[in-house]
Amino acid sequence: MARSLCKWKKKDIEKGVHELAHIVDKPRFICKDCARAAHAKGFLCKAVKLPLN
Numbered sequence: 001m002a003r004s005l006c007k008w009k010k011k012d013i014e015k016g017v018h019e020l021a022h023i024v025d026k027p028r029f030i031c032k033d034c035a036r037a038a039h040a041k042g043f044l045c046k047a048v049k050l051p052l053n
Contacts, residue, residue: 005038006031006045 003012005023013020027037031044041047 004045005036005043006034 005020008016008020023038023040023043026039027050028039029041029044029047029049030037032046032048034045036044037050038044038047041049
């Protein structure tokens with residue numbers, strides 16, 4: 001899926017569940033608009049780095 005995770009529809013999630021699992025594994029970024037999380041900022045529209053604890 002070339003689109004950002006923020007634009008995935010329900011059918012995209014159902015078809016790409018394995019890809020989705022890879023994208024959201026150990027998230028380091030969140031989208032400041034929709035609060036979705038991803039490992040790399042390229043998967044989100046407006047990525048903000050999560051603070052490290």
